[in-house]
Amino acid sequence: MLFNSFNFAIFLPIVFIIYWFFTSNNKKYQNLLLMVASYYFYACWDYRFLFLLIFSTLLDYVTGLQMHYAKNRRIKIFWFWLSILINLGFLGIFKYYNFFAESFSKGLSVFGIETSFIFLDVILPVGISFYTFHGLSYVIDIYKNRIEPEKNFIDYSLFVSFFPLLVAGPIERATHLLPQIKKERKFDYEKASEGMRQILWGLFKKIVIADNCAYFANIIFNNSEDYSGSTLVLGALFFTFQIYGDFSGYSDIALGTAKLFGIDLLKNFSFPYFSRDIAEFWRRWHISLSSWFRDYLYIPLGGSKGGTWMKIRNTFIIFIVSGFWHGANWTFIVWGALNALYFLPLMLLNTNRSNLEIAAQGKILPSFREVINILITFSLTVFAWIFFRSDTISHAFLYVRKMFSLTIFSVPQIELRAYFILFIVLIFMLIEWFGREYNYGIGFIKNQKSKYVRYFTYLIIVLSILLLGNFDENEFIYFQF
Amino acid sequence: MKYFLKKIIFFSFPIIIVLIIVNFTIDPANLFSSVYEDKIATALISGNNITNIDNYDERKLQKNIIGKLHTCPKIVVLGSSRTMLINSKNCNSSSFFNSSVSGASIEDILSIYQMYENKNFFPKKIILAIDPWLLNENSGQERWKSIASEYNDFLKSIGEETEEISNDKYYQLISPSYFQSAVKILINGKKMPTVTKNRLNEYLTKLKDGSITYDAKYRNVGDKEILNKVDNFIEGKIYSIEGFNQLSSKHKLLLNELIKKMEDNNTEIVFFLTPYHPKAYEFIAKQFKYANVFESEDYFKKIAKQKNIKVIGSYNPYNVDLNASDFYDGMHCNEKGINLILSMYNK
Numbered sequence: 001m002l003f004n005s006f007n008f009a010i011f012l013p014i015v016f017i018i019y020w021f022f023t024s025n026n027k028k029y030q031n032l033l034l035m036v037a038s039y040y041f042y043a044c045w046d047y048r049f050l051f052l053l054i055f056s057t058l059l060d061y062v063t064g065l066q067m068h069y070a071k072n073r074r075i076k077i078f079w080f081w082l083s084i085l086i087n088l089g090f091l092g093i094f095k096y097y098n099f100f101a102e103s104f105s106k107g108l109s110v111f112g113i114e115t116s117f118i119f120l121d122v123i124l125p126v127g128i129s130f131y132t133f134h135g136l137s138y139v140i141d142i143y144k145n146r147i148e149p150e151k152n153f154i155d156y157s158l159f160v161s162f163f164p165l166l167v168a169g170p171i172e173r174a175t176h177l178l179p180q181i182k183k184e185r186k187f188d189y190e191k192a193s194e195g196m197r198q199i200l201w202g203l204f205k206k207i208v209i210a211d212n213c214a215y216f217a218n219i220i221f222n223n224s225e226d227y228s229g230s231t232l233v234l235g236a237l238f239f240t241f242q243i244y245g246d247f248s249g250y251s252d253i254a255l256g257t258a259k260l261f262g263i264d265l266l267k268n269f270s271f272p273y274f275s276r277d278i279a280e281f282w283r284r285w286h287i288s289l290s291s292w293f294r295d296y297l298y299i300p301l302g303g304s305k306g307g308t309w310m311k312i313r314n315t316f317i318i319f320i321v322s323g324f325w326h327g328a329n330w331t332f333i334v335w336g337a338l339n340a341l342y343f344l345p346l347m348l349l350n351t352n353r354s355n356l357e358i359a360a361q362g363k364i365l366p367s368f369r370e371v372i373n374i375l376i377t378f379s380l381t382v383f384a385w386i387f388f389r390s391d392t393i394s395h396a397f398l399y400v401r402k403m404f405s406l407t408i409f410s411v412p413q414i415e416l417r418a419y420f421i422l423f424i425v426l427i428f429m430l431i432e433w434f435g436r437e438y439n440y441g442i443g444f445i446k447n448q449k450s451k452y453v454r455y456f457t458y459l460i461i462v463l464s465i466l467l468l469g470n471f472d473e474n475e476f477i478y479f480q481f
Numbered sequence: 482m483k484y485f486l487k488k489i490i491f492f493s494f495p496i497i498i499v500l501i502i503v504n505f506t507i508d509p510a511n512l513f514s515s516v517y518e519d520k521i522a523t524a525l526i527s528g529n530n531i532t533n534i535d536n537y538d539e540r541k542l543q544k545n546i547i548g549k550l551h552t553c554p555k556i557v558v559l560g561s562s563r564t565m566l567i568n569s570k571n572c573n574s575s576s577f578f579n580s581s582v583s584g585a586s587i588e589d590i591l592s593i594y595q596m597y598e599n600k601n602f603f604p605k606k607i608i609l610a611i612d613p614w615l616l617n618e619n620s621g622q623e624r625w626k627s628i629a630s631e632y633n634d635f636l637k638s639i640g641e642e643t644e645e646i647s648n649d650k651y652y653q654l655i656s657p658s659y660f661q662s663a664v665k666i667l668i669n670g671k672k673m674p675t676v677t678k679n680r681l682n683e684y685l686t687k688l689k690d691g692s693i694t695y696d697a698k699y700r701n702v703g704d705k706e707i708l709n710k711v712d713n714f715i716e717g718k719i720y721s722i723e724g725f726n727q728l729s730s731k732h733k734l735l736l737n738e739l740i741k742k743m744e745d746n747n748t749e750i751v752f753f754l755t756p757y758h759p760k761a762y763e764f765i766a767k768q769f770k771y772a773n774v775f776e777s778e779d780y781f782k783k784i785a786k787q788k789n790i791k792v793i794g795s796y797n798p799y800n801v802d803l804n805a806s807d808f809y810d811g812m813h814c815n816e817k818g819i820n821l822i823l824s825m826y827n828k
Contacts, residue, residue, distance in 0.1 A: 006652075020482050189485050193485065218716050219713070223705070223712065226705055458492065465657070469657060471657045471658040472717075
């Protein structure tokens with residue numbers, strides 16, 4: 001069930017009404033309802049993988065309790081590694097097995113050794129990377145004695161499977177979400193209104209920005225050898241806005257939906273395209289994943305505390321693993337490595353934390369220097385997205401080579417509608433700029449005193465969605481990860 | 482809580498009402514009225530071609546036309562948009578009618594055949610377009626529901642129980658895509674059917690033999706644009722063959738019953754398998770999830786052999802010597818492609 005589908009438009013109000021009208025006085029029933037709704041939501045994709053989700057949930061739930069009550073450290077370690085290996089094993093089989101088999105096979109063939117690996121014809125269970133990471137953080141936190149295990153299975157199950165975050169995050173932490181699940185939840189008008197606004201903005205990002213940009217990005221990337229350099233620049237730009245509109249739009253809908261049920265999820269995006277350096281970009285893009293890798297990989301590896309070589313090693317590890325998390329393809333690994341290269345000078349010069357606040361905070365316009373920094377960071381990001389979007393490494397390099405040919409100075413070979421979409425994107429980015437000090441692009445509307453202005457703005461957004469949107473119910477890109 | 486709901490309803494209710502009113506009154510695909518189809522049918526039956534037509538209910542049009550036919554055509558084509566270019570000329574017959582409808586499912590084919598039978602019309606030959614999605618229960622084809630009564634007539638005639646079929650055309654009243662089409666019509670005006678003697682026109686033309694010629698832009702599309710169309714075709718969900726988990730036994734039974742009926746009525750049957758564009762075919766062939774496309778081709782060929790039915794074409798373009806220049810997009814052959822396939826049969 002997609003957030004941008006008719007089915008979800010029916011499902012959400014039904015769950016909302018039952019939740020607040022029939023179970024509002026009982027936290028237990030509220031959680032049970034949300035758990036059942038979440039399992040139903042997941043089963044709408046493929047009920048067979050529901051069993052995998054339930055198994056993974058049970059495994060981590062039991063592991064948490066076993067580690068907590070373990071009589072000695074060896075038993076604790078046993079349960080810890082059992083859970084880690086099974087969780088990563090599932091991820092490995094479903095997501096990475098074919099990639100490794102193919103890479104080994106190709107690698108060995110270089111030395112004249114022919115192998116015949118068995119390839120698996122399995123579909124990647126939707127959301128597996130997300131719920132596996134939920135479970136991993138929970139188990140690691142208990143192992144490190146940061147948290148107590150959750151004893152109530154329904155509450156734990158809801159933590160893993162809460163439908164707004166189940167298939168594409170944000171990747172929640174037990175320390176943040178479980179206390180909210182355990183707490184009594186009363187209807188909060190302000191929070192629910194905020195949720196609706198955020199859902200509306202998320203739908204605009206997905207249906208108007210992402211899905212329209214996707215149309216042109218797909219055409220240009222799929223036929224890159226036929227296009228001029230200038231058209232390829234536009235293709236990269238279209239994908240840049242497609243992936244932002246798609247994923248941050250999804251996150252807005254997820255966060256907004258959770259608010260309707262009185263739950264705050266972790267913020268996942270914070271206007272990353274206004275970043276002034278790559279370090280800032282990574283503090284603003286897919287925040288829940290970046291912080292997960294920081295806490296559970298980078299810091300345990302020593303973070304930036306060791307010598308220069310250790311810092312370089314850790315930076316590369318975290319970016320490459322992060323790239324690999326997105327998918328079993330060398331393109332993602334190169335994308336990660338490229339970002340590590342961007343990040344490295346900042347870390348070595350110790351300037352990676354120089355832009356902690358949002359650009360031009362408290363001001364309307366940025367300074368000249370900020371504009372230059374934003375443009376440079378944006379260009380580097382656009383360049384890296386080429387590797388992310390390309391089908392293969394050779395495709396990416398051909399794309400880049402063609403893009404930087406002399407034809408970059410020619411008039412782009414693209415239909416007029418593409419310029420119209422770019423114009424819409426420009427307006428969208430302007431709105432985001434004015435909303436950058438809020439949690440989401442149109443967060444500032446709540447401060448508007450006149451309710452007529454507020455409703456007029458909502459109406460304009462709804463009309464824009466209805467008139468400019470692409471209603472093919474396109475899947476969200478991050479579902480495949 | 483109640484205040485919140487009231488505000489949501491207060492805001493969304495007028496929008497939904499406007500959506501319904503615009504979609505119903507403009508009705509871009511003429512779902513809620515038959516006047517448009519009736520006008521086209523009358524013109525065709527009078528021996529004219531008709532152009533400048535857009536978004537009509539093709540099933541209702543077939544019902545209208547067959548209802549108005551005075552004599553039974555000797556050759557009838559039952560199929561999807563992929564066989565709409567088969568015409569009286571490339572079949573060498575003046576007693577010919579092409580009853581193909583876009584995205585024809587097994588239910589469409591049975592229902593349209595039933596329309597002929599209800600009129601006691603039994604064509605000498607039926608060219609049956611065998612699209613791969615005929616045996617896919619998850620093809621997503623729902624348009625046949627506008628001729629559900631003929632579908633139930635067919636079921637009755639083979640001694641099966643009739644089905645309760647709800648027509649979800651009313652969903653279109655709140656459909657944003659339908660609203661976008663309606664607004665476009667509001668801005669540009671609605672295309673009104675125009676009678677013509679010409680075969681090729683600026684807009685899509687329905688010819689008097691039931692076949693079509695595409696609009697000028699579609700006919701004259703460049704190679705690059707065709708490739709773009711193919712890419713869009715294979716990007717994401719492929720038309721009607723998603724969720725093709727098994728060859729539906731229900732659909733197999735219905736197809737076999739149809740063949741039996743046709744045989745009982747002394748109708749010669751020809752299976753027509755329209756090829757995919759080479760790039761699309763190669764893509765589909767590589768994907769495990771589309772394996773049943775090829776299983777179904779084998780199945781169709783097997784029953785054709787058992788029942789002595791002629792088979793023309795193949796989903797594989799290389800089997801019928803077609804190349805990229807014989808296509809308009811990922812799954813539609815152009816006239817040259819269709820003529821090539823038919824010429825192999827005529828030989």
